[in-house]
Amino acid sequence: MRFSRLLPSVCHQSQIPKPPSWKSYYRGFVATAALTTSLISQTVWTQPPQAQAATYCQLSAEAIAQKEAARQAAMKGEEKAKERYKALVREHAAQMQQCRSRTWPQTQAVWLRLYPCDLQPGALESVMDRIINRGYNQVYVEVFYNGQVLLPMAENPTAWPSVVRVPGSEKADLLAQAIQKGRERGLKVYAWMFTMNFGYSYSQRPDRQQAIARNGSGETTTTTRSIFDPNGETGVVIADETFIDPYSIQAKQDYYQMVQAVVRRRPDGVLFDYIRYPRGTGAASISSKVKDLWIYGDSAQQALYQRALNNKGLELMRRFLGRGYITAGDVAAADKLYPQEAEPMWQGRTPSRLLKALPAAQRQPVLQQELWLLTVAHALQGIVDFLNLAISQVQQQGIASGAVFFPDGNQTIGQGFDSRLQPWERFPTSIEWHPMSYGVCGDPSCVVSLVRRVVSMSPPGTRITPAIAGAWGQSLGNRPSLELQMQAIRQAAPQINAVSHFAYSWQEPQSDRDRKSCKAK
Template sequence: MKGYFRLMPSLTTITRRQVRFCSGFFAGIFITGLISQHWGIQPSEAQSLVPCQLSAEMTKQKESLRQMALAGNQDAQRSYKDLISKQAKQLKECREQNWPRNQAIWLRLYPCDLRPGSLDYIMDRIVSKGYNQVYVEVFYDAQVLLPEADNSTPWQSVIQVPGSEKVDLLAQAIQKGRERGLKVYAWLFSMNFGYAYAQRPDRREVIARNGRNQTSLDVVNEASIDTDLAKGDASKAFIDPYNIQARQDYNRLIQAILKRKPDGMLFDYIRYPRGMGQASVAAKVQDLWIYGDAAKQVLLQRAINYKGRELIRRFLSKGFVNSGDIAQIDQDYPQEAEPLWQGRIPDLSKDILPPAQRQPYLQTELWQLTVAHAAQGVIDFLSAAIEPVQRLGLPSGAVFFPGGNKAVGQGYDSRVQPWDRFPSTIEWHPMIYADCGTTSCIVQELQRVINLAPNSTDIRPAIAGNWGQSFGNRPSLEAQMQAIRQIAPQINTVSHFAYSWQEPERDRERKFCKMQ
């Protein structure tokens, strides 16, 4: 690692002054001075720190000041406010001089973060670790980070604490992040609406179905594969992206979040579920999640003539078409030549072959049509989601698995996540989560994204791990970032999953504390 991360030079000796408080609980206690003119990296500590991270001493001093400010000491409050303001400027300068220019972290908030000082602590820690962006999760597991008193969506609020119905934790997080020089993005689940939503009697038709009349709640998911690294999401209720009700519900959510004026929005779960074993591959039409009423209706509308519509209907119903089906529709619609649907351009100048000779290629083309239809639903849902964000001039991005769009044997990855067709005008956030003990598999995943992306695409890889140590079978964040920079120095933003991994004990306490 030596020589890779360019450490901030020690400019001068850090100026400090001590202020003594002689009242209440603070009698005899000294706190660190109001102003730190520089980023806080001491020469003796330089070899153990990465760019823009505060030294352990400076982090401890800031935390002491925060606690005193929280206890009500007015001098400490002024000093603390001055300090976070100055560090915001220092963070900006530091990131502009070091790679990557933007370093982000993924964050989930809990009801316990309503406690005074909790958000300040979290944002302070994020700044101390050298991050200048934070992606706050605002929709997951059928919950939204909106106040109960201002939640017109069909999902319940994350905050269910009596007396806190009007508390807007998202707005507070955005404010406190910006005070510290952080850009605060809203991070949302997309096609995964959650178990509670799927149980609503007025929303059951919204849920996606496969050709066995199953929803994603009826099939067993492979937790090690079909997850965004075990964020604790108990259910995965995927919706039919063609369903108008689903689009309307999701748009209402987006509009509510935009009222809080985040710095951008990231859309996760832009895909279908992935099952276990053989179910992880869609090899036949019944494996596709296109059997909801809306998806079926749109698919049939892709037919250009009656022959095409009837052949699509039979393929959906049986999973295949045979020569008898083709002969029957020839007889039913003698005025039409070949069956037609969107994208199909047969050579009509040639005589129509007998049904038995046409069956193999017609069945293959029907399979390609249905896979493309499933993929188009994902793309259309994303396009509808980003439209109101782009209208306000805010950045938007899509989060995806590099392998979610792969052909597998005669089939496709069942997530049918066509990220290579996502708009190149948005941020691409590939989850580079491969764990093979080295950085080789991480590099391979990123290289595949780079190879398939248009040249102008803003690729912002997300990696998982922790600073200074391996995490499971994953190398340290430093090692992964070094590998990324070596193959793609043009990348300017890297994000880390997740805050909870870096603060596990604090995260557990925040998750399970008892609110009075």
């Protein structure tokens, strides 16, 4: 995407008051579409009566028990039991395919993290069976997270350690096995990957320090306190986040190499998460000045300076980035240094003829505002470019790809921007959009609000798969059941025909705990 296309959108999002005399100056610079949330119609939400399991393509208790008994017998090595189990797996896969083809939503997915203990005999079969039992036909397996990757140690060419580091399991390919076991049961298996968050282990490598994002205070995301609040509840401080400079060639090479290794396992799709900067705590949750932006890494700075179209523009860019503002003296100094150049110029800037004739003191506030919008747009463009690089090799292999994002991560707040700076409305529409709609307010209205916001801002034909959090058949605190949330989404946005649930560990908490500690049977 051209930078000049992004910059007007960023300028439009800014809500900083502009003097009336600037109106003509900004006329060609402001996008026409308003970035606002659609009003939610007043709806009374009530918990529906207990629905039949078949409504959501869930298997009956009898069918589940029958298959589990067959699995347990098959693990003992009985040949007839093995055949019986395989037959039931095929039968349930066919039933699921038929049910989902005629049942809303046609795609129902769940997010899953695997553990080294899942290499135990029968463990993967058990978890994939449980997923099918609950009516899912897709599973998103977490492949890159917390600075580790789900690749075997013997075949891990990446900059990160493997998830499975158990002696004797160096060649065990948990991802490949999960893809195989899932497909045998009729599941599409996606690889779910962190993107710009490379993890704490990456930050400890002396040879990767130049690839890490930095703000105007010289801090990295491991030296500031960032907050991750996916469930709309009390935030949890994450100590192992390390966000990279998306302009870093080293970071791009490292990530490209890892995606290549994952794609070689031929998942049905790849979902990219953490396509953003971190969200700070308190006042730091809003980026209102240039030094708040994570564009002070060497690569990001050099890429920014390359956006200058003349020496006068470059001079002011350097002063603005270094000090955080420019003065009338800076404008006058640039005029004196490069008298042969009319106006400071950089990508996306079209100065007014009237502005050129004004003295430095009157041009300074306009130029400073322009520089602020330029740096925000530069930060946003780095995110979009990094995502495009990631999805390019996936699409080249004919594999589906998607982006995971916060619906409210691209908002203006007062005179600043949400510090995550997540420009999801600029993500390619050729991929799936997975908005994390985790609003919590006691009923589904806040979830619906997030979904409607995405729908209202997405081009026609965009494949939207809202991710919701909760449990089947029960509320969790102020979070309604999954059934109630899905019914509300269907009512508000009937064109949506795919939903995902965060996460398997919420649906099967005991199973998840047993799998972590190798107690699963």
